[in-house]
Amino acid sequence: MPLIVDVDLCTSCGECVERCPMDIIRLNNDGHPYKKYDECWYCGVCEEDCPEKALVLDIPFLVK
């Protein structure tokens, strides 16, 4: 259930982490977001609010 991140565009600003309503996104050691917890409502906020449009949300496999 990944977040697909364009690492060339991502500035590690952390906006996606701060905006996720379910608080499931964290930045990894390279400063890029991943879903730490399996509780995504596929609301689309992370993708919409990323200032660099660096992030693409994938729908969880079970509902896809």
Place this chain on the structure above:
Amino acid sequence: MNLETDILVIGGGSAGCMAAIVAKEQNPDVSVVIIEKGEISRSGSIAMGMDALNIVVQPGITSPELYMKSALIATEGILDYNPSNIMAERSYSMLKRLESWGIRFPRDEENKYISLQVHAKGNFLLEMDSPDLKLVLAEKVKEAGVRIINRTIITKLLANGERANGAMGFNIRSGEFVVCKAKVTILANGGCARFSLPNSGYLYGTFDYPGNAGDGYSLAYQAGAQLTGFEYTQCSPLIKDLNCPLLYITLTRGAEVVNALGETIDLEYVSTQNMLKELREGRGPIFIKMNHLPEERIREIERILFTTERPIQKKFWENRGVDFREGLIELGETEYQLCGGHGMTGIVVNEKAETTLKGLYAAGDVACVPFQHLTGAFVFGEVAAEEAVKFVNNKELSEVDQSMINDEEQRLHNIMDNNKNGSISVKDFEYKVRRTISDYAIPPKNDQKLKRFLWWLPRFREEMKSIRITDYHELSKFEEIQFILDCAELSVHASLARKESRWGWFHYRTDYPEKDDRNWLKHIVLKKGIKSGEVQTLLVPIKKGGKN
């Protein structure tokens, strides 16, 4: 963190944001704190906006009386007159307030608002064009000078059985314990979205916002407030697997629902129960059909569905290779939920948003104002704020029993300590709880079946000591499982008490299959027994009004 405030708002969603803004508008000197589990810019049901305001009474076109007739039909008579009537009366000025904040309500060629009939007696639903709705509200909250505490889950109210004096909880990242003493507490933290298990098996693939796990119901119950409507266990026919809505937008633009036999289903005012019946009686799968609509219509539908509310639909259909111009859209039954906005479940409130506990108000999906939807969340957010500001006037903070605060902090510490090597993941535990709810607490119901859940309940509560908790995020999930269990307990007791069938499938009892208006035109009200701690069930008469 120790806070003191005049007004504490728990939950910064639709109702909570509105309450905070209006409280400051009424009196800028009143201090207001919002405590929110997520982050208020995007938390709650309206994270990505909303495409309709479901109840608006337009002067000269419809009337509150007409709305009340519709509401009586929808609730089958289990309706207190005043709260719903006030909502209808104030709905138009709420629309005007939202417009003044830049929220758009589209109009037709004759400059009339675009309205749709989804109620029995009139066109009360107004289209709204507002992907940014939550961002706008959050901005207003900040401008008003409200103190916002994000990422903090409330786990217990400060209350002494008669009066509420604030609340306690913890930061879900840092674990910091938070105490907020308040003269008035407004609960605005939603319904119980995570009740039974969605058919997809994905715990968070619910129709309603899964951050609302019945927290508000449990908090109010444990503090001694009265609740009602817990036997109204409801589901909806939405996009199969994805569980996102699209009915109103498509059906009101000419789409049809067909069954497996190719027959068009009769949909009286978008009655979801008719659709669910087709599925249950073996005439599924059922589909929305739109291939007869002109291109212009399809584009309009796509524009709304793919930008607002649940825009994920665009990706979903692309992945499934479905184009609205040709393909059929399969509908499936969602999980069952408890909700005071979509349904009839919630804390008992009057027309002033007062609960039965002094100093505690409730607004939005957490309160029982049947089928109030977003309109009710906003109107009762406003009402609760007005009343709260009056209530705080000249009052001092009440004395709070310090031992209650110490106990709650200790309880949370103990879970972190004792559960770190637990053998069951929070996810597995929640899965089994909700699977058991699916097995026993939803329709079709009967005495034996409901009581099976009561057999499981103490086992679950006991077994929670085996849940593995390694961080504060997981601790918040642990707390939410307790909320879900409380909601299930309340729901099962209410379902056992109502010895008849009502609301079609939603409270269908195979051992009492008939509706019985002679004996059961009354509320089932639930309350925590002060001495026993058991659920107490009261039968309470309907409070009528108007010409009824």
